[in-house]
Amino acid sequence: xQLFFNPEITESSKTFSLSPDExxxxxxxxxxxxxxxxxxxxxxxxxxxxxxxxxxxxxxxxTVVSAEKRHPKMHYLHMAVAPxxxxxxxxxxxxxxxxxxxxxxxxxxCERSERKTLKMERLQKVIQGAMKQxxxxxxxxxxxxxxxxxxxxxxxxxxxxxxxxxxxxxVELKRxxxxxKRITILIGPEGDFTENEVDLAYEKGFLSVSLGESRLRxxxxxxxxxxxxxxxxxR
Numbered sequence: 727x728q729l730f731f732n733p734e735i736t737e738s739s740k741t742f743s744l745s746p747d748e749x750x751x752x753x754x755x756x757x758x759x760x761x762x763x764x765x766x767x768x769x770x771x772x773x774x775x776x777x778x779x780x781x782x783x784x785x786x787x788x789t790v791v792s793a794e795k796r797h798p799k800m801h802y803l804h805m806a807v808a809p810x811x812x813x814x815x816x817x818x819x820x821x822x823x824x825x826x827x828x829x830x831x832x833x834x835x836c837e838r839s840e841r842k843t844l845k846m847e848r849l850q851k852v853i854q855g856a857m858k859q860x861x862x863x864x865x866x867x868x869x870x871x872x873x874x875x876x877x878x879x880x881x882x883x884x885x886x887x888x889x890x891x892x893x894x895x896x897v898e899l900k901r902x903x904x905x906x907k908r909i910t911i912l913i914g915p916e917g918d919f920t921e922n923e924v925d926l927a928y929e930k931g932f933l934s935v936s937l938g939e940s941r942l943r944x945x946x947x948x949x950x951x952x953x954x955x956x957x958x959x960x961r
Contacts, residue, residue, distance in 0.1 A: 728756060729858045730766040733865075735774060741789050742766075742776070749786030752778070763791060769857065769865030771796050796863050800906035801959045802884070804830040806877055807948045808915035811840040817852045819945035823952045824856035824866055833871040838917035844871050874912075874923055878930045884908025886932040889947055890919045896936040899951060903958045911935075911955075913948040 730752065735742050744752065744766075752758050758778050766774050766788075772795055776788040805828060810816045820831065831853075835842050850868055857865050885907050887899065903909070912919075912927060919927075924934070937950050 727765050727861060729773075729861050729863075730764060731769060731854055731858055731865075732766050733768050733770075735766065735768045735772070735790070737772060737793050737795070739774075739790055741779070741787060744786040744788065746784055746786075750783045752786060753781055753783050764788070767857075767863040769854075769863065771798060771863055773863050798864060799827065799959060801955065802829045802908040803827075803952065803955050804832070804882070804908070804910045805913065805948055805952060806832045806834045806874075806910065807913045808836045808839050808874075808944060809833045809841045809844055809871065810944050811916060813841075813845075815943070815945045816841075816844075817849065819948050820849060820852050820868075821856040822949050824853050824862070825860040826949075826952050826956050827862065828866050828952050829864070830867040830869065832869040832877060834874045834877050834912070835871055836874045836915050836923060837920045839915045840917075842871075846870065874919075875926065878926055878932075882910045882930075884910060886910045886912075886927075886930070887935045887951075888912040888919070888924065888927045888932040889935050889937050889951065890914060890924055891941060892918070892921065892924060892934075894934065896934045899935040899937055900954050900958065902933065902935050903955055905959055909955055911948075911951045913944060913951065916944055 730748050760778055760781050762778050763775055766776055774793050775791040777791050778788050780787040937947050
């Protein structure tokens with residue numbers, strides 16, 4: 727199934743238009759003709775079967791044939807991750823985390839962060855592409871980048887973890903995870919969190935966790951955490 731994306735469709739929609747990029751792909755790559763059916767999601771849990779009406783790549787329209795709501799998972803994962811120095815590596819994390827099934831991502835700027843600006847429009851397209859490729863119908867929330875201090879000042883419900891490399895006794899993440907819960911996990915930059923940042927997280931109720939004996943890159947650590955939560959909740 728080839729999945730397309732249109733955030734404006736609702737369960738009550740009768741007709742809709744596709745973006746120029748989606749329209750060109752539908753017509754030029756898949757060579758769909760008028761009357762052909764295709765699948766589209768609004769990123770909010772709905773999968774629609776639609777019939778192609780207008781074959782103009784700049785104004786592709788379709789009629790909704792049927793709609794199905796897929797219920798979300800019981801657990802909710804929010805990853806707060808420091809952007810990597812390499813844009814490609816951070817985009818790779820976003821792509822794979824979306825495929826695995828993350829719910830929300832907040833880029834956090836830390837004291838040792840080497841990258842402090844992000845092209846949010848580009849990152850949003852990466853997430854949308856990964857959602858369609860993996861045939862998921864819930865688009866992860868990508869929040870604007872904030873400082874770690876700003877992030878910790880906000881209220882975060884559920885279980886909260888921080889993964890760091892400081893030498894202290896830590897329990898492995900897989901032993902801390904509880905099923906069907908809201909989970910927030912902090913992953914720091916290449917140079918790790920500072921002691922001040924770790925202490926601030928502790929003050930806000932975050933528990934330290936270990937991701938194993940190996941020292942992992944930021945994007946690897948974040949993806950490991952996503953995978954651990956997904957696997958635990960698939961039992």
